[in-house]
Amino acid sequence: MTRHARSALAAAAFAILGGLAPLAAHAEWGNVNMTVGVTELSKEIHSLHMTIFWWCVAIGVFVFGWMIWSLVAFRKSQGAKPDTTMTHSTKAEIIWTVIPVVILVIMAIPAARTLIAIEDTRNTEISIKVTGYQWKWHYDYLGEDVKFFSSLARASDEARQLKSGVNPESVENYLLDVDNPLVVPEDTKVRVLLTAQDVIHAWWVPAFGMKKDAIPGNVNELWFKVEKGKTGLYRGQCAELCGRDHGFMPIVVKVVTKDEYRAWLAAQKPGAAAPADTTSEPAADAAPTVAALPAAPRG
Amino acid sequence: MANTATHDHAHDHHDHKPHGLKRWLFATNHKDIGTMYLVFACAMFFMGGAMALVIRAELFQPGLQFVDPGFFNSMTTMHALLMIFGAVMPAWTGLANWMVPMQVGAPDMALPRLNNFSFWLLPFAFTLLLLTLFVPGGAPAGGWTLYPPLSLQAGDSFPLTIFAIHLMGISSILGAINVVVTILNMRAPGMGLLNMPLFCWTWLITAYLLIAVMPVLAGAVTMLLTDYFFGTSFFAASGGGDPVMFQHIFWFFGHPEVYILILPAFGVVSEIIPTFSRKPLFGYESMVYASASIAFLSFIVWAHHMFTVGMPLAGQLFFMLSTMLIAVPTGVKVFNWCATMWKGSISFETPMLFSIAFLFLFTIGGFSGLMLAIVPADFQYHDSYFVVAHFHYVLVPGAVFAIMAGVYYWLPKWSGRMYNEKVGKLHFWLSTIGVNVLFFPQHFLGLAGMPRRIPDYSTQFADWNMVSSIGAFIFGFSQLLFVYVIWSAVRSGEKAADRPWEGAHGLEWELPTPAPYHSWETPPSRAVISQGAMH
Known part of the structure; x- marks a missing residue:
C-alpha cells in the first residue's frame, strides 16, 4: 500500500469517528x-x-x-x-x-x-407470582393476600389510539406508565414466578437484567435484588408477541426502602384502608401507616 | 406416457421450444424454470418489501399514524413469510436451476417434470397466503414463528396459512431432491465431487438440510392444525400439551432453515471473489468442510432461539457452547475469502461490490450472532430490536446481497447481454448505504430496551427509529433500479462475450453466450473440466 493510500484511509476513519461524536453527545441520540x-x-x-x-x-x-x-x-x-x-x-x-x-x-x-x-434461586425473601394476560399484568404477592392488575396508564392509552391527535411527546413516560406498579423493597432477593393466562408473554425490566417468558401451563422463575439506595421507578415491557396490544402492556416496578415496603404491603391487605386503585373492601379501622406513602404511586 | 416422452424428445432438441404461455406452463427446461423462480422471487421481494415499508412508515414516529396494531402484526408476520419462503428460498432454487446443470456439465436438471411441479406449487401457495389479507380476522398476525397459543387465535386465515406452508414445504423438498439427484448423478465424467464449484457444494448441503427439516415444519404446522380444528392438545396446556414443545419442534426446523437461506450465499460469494481477485479460491477443501460443519452444527443449536423459555441450566450451557462453536467454521470461511483477495488483482465490478459488502456486513451480523449466543447477555438482547438488527444483517446484506451479486455475475451468460455497469454501481451504493442506515440503528434501539414486533414505542426511541425508517425507504426504492438495470440489459444491453469476466473459471464460462437451451448436450471433455476447475 502506498503512503498516500494509507493516509487517505486514516483520514476516512477519523472522519467517520469525528462525525459520530457529536451525535453521541446528544442526550436521546446517545441512548445506544x-x-x-x-x-x-x-x-x-x-x-x-x-x-x-x-x-x-x-x-x-x-x-x-x-x-x-x-x-x-x-x-x-x-x-x-x-x-x-x-x-x-x-x-x-x-x-x-x-x-x-x-x-x-x-x-x-x-x-x-x-x-x-x-439460575441460583435459593434464599429468596419475597415471592411474587406474575401472570400475563392479553394485555395487562397481574401481580400476586404470595402468602400476603395482596394481588392486583397492572395496565397501561390512561394518558398513554388515550394517546396511543390510531390517529388520536395527541402528541406522544406531551405524555409523560408514553407507553411506559401503568396504573398500579409492582412495588418491591430494595436490597431484597425477590423471586418472580411467571405464568400466563392466555398466550405467551415475557416479563422484561432492562434495569434488572432479566427477561423470561410467561407461558400458560408453565411456571418460570427469575430473581433480582435491587442494590441498596437504588430506590425509584424502573420500566420495562412485554417482550413476547402476544397479540394486538402487545406493545401496550408495560411493566413498572417501584423500588422502595424496606420500611416503606412493609407499610405499603400492610395498606394493601384486605381489611386495611382502601388504597385508591386496588379493589379491596373499605374498612373502618384505617391503618395509621397509610399516610406515609401515596396509595397509588404514579411514575 | 411413452408417446409424450418421445414427442418431447423430438421437439426439445436444439432450440425448439414451445412458444407463448405453454413454454412457461409446461416448462421442463432448467433455464425457463430458473427464470420463473427468479421472477417469482423478485415479485415476492417487492411485495414483502412493501409490507416492510408499511412497518417502517408506522414506526417513523411514536404514536399510531397509519395502521391498526392488529394489521401491523399481520404485516410483520407476512413480511417474514414472504421474504423467507417467497423471496430468498425461491431465488436460491432459481439460481440452482440455472447454474447447477451448467456447472456440473449436464444438459438439464435430472427431474425436469418434478422441477415444473415444484415451481408451479409456489404461485398457488402464495396466492393462498396473500388471500388471507382479505378474509375475516385478517392475515396471520402471530409472527412467522407461529407460536401457539397466539397463532391459534387467528381467524379464517388459519387453514389457508397452514395449507400454504405445506405447499411451500413440498415445493422446497422437491426442488431439493432435484438438486441432489442432479449433482450426484449428472456430473460430467471426470468431475469428482471435490472438483465441483463451491456453489454446487453449498447447494448440495442446503438440499440435504431442506430434505431433513421441511418435513419437521410440516409436522409442526399439522399439529397446530389438529389443535385448531380437531380438538387435539399437542400445544394446549389445558389438555396436557405444552406450548414450549412447539417452539422446540419449530426451531429444530428453524435453525437449519437459517443456513438454508445463507449457505448458497457462501457458494455464490466463493465464485465471485476469486473471479474479480483473478486468483483461485483459497482453501477450497476447507471451505467445503466448513460448510458441512456449519450444516451439522445447525441441527444442535436450535434452542438458542428460546433461551428465555426457562430451560434447565445444563440445556442453556449446551446450546450456548454449541452456538458459539458455529463461529469457528464461519470464521474459517471469512478468513479464506480474505486470503483469496490477498495478493490478488482486484477490480470492482457490481457483482464484486455486492460480494465485498456481503463480506463486511455478514461479518457484522456474525458478531452480533456471537453476542446473542452468550446466554446471560441474551436475556437482555432476546426479542429486542438487537435481534432484528442481527438477523437482518445476515439476511439482507447477507443472503439478499449474495443473490443480487449472483444475478449480476451470471446475467451476461444467461441473457447474452451486459447490464449497465454505471446503474449497477449506483444500485449497489444506494443499497449498501440504505441497508446500513436502516439496520445499524436497530442495534442501538434493542440495547436501549426496545422490544421487537411493537407498532408504537416510547419517545426515547424516536430518534433512531426515524433514522431507520429513512434508511428503509432509501433501500426499498433503490431496488427499483435493480429491476430497471436487469430489464434494460435483457432488452437492449451490449452483447456479452463468452467469458465476460476475464478472471472467471468454471464450466458455465466454457459454454457460448448466451448459454444454449440445453446446456451441455455432450458432456465437456476432461480437458475442459480441468481448465474450468482451476483450483
Missing part, C-alpha cells in the same frame, strides 16, 4: 447501549456484554483491516499482479481455527459463571 442496571446481575450482564463487544471490535479491526488492506493494496487499477500459486496453507487453516476456539473459550468461562449465578 445496554443499561448498566441496578442489580448485581444486571451489572455482571452488562460487563459481559461489553467484554464480548470489545472482543468483536478487536476481531473486527483485524478482519476488516485485512479486507480493507487487500482491497486497497491489490487493486488491478494500480497494476497488482495476482499470485495464482497461493491456493491453500494447512498452517494458516490450523491457526485460524485454533485461535477462534481459544477466544471462544475465554468468552464462555465468564458467561457460564454468570449464568450459574442467574
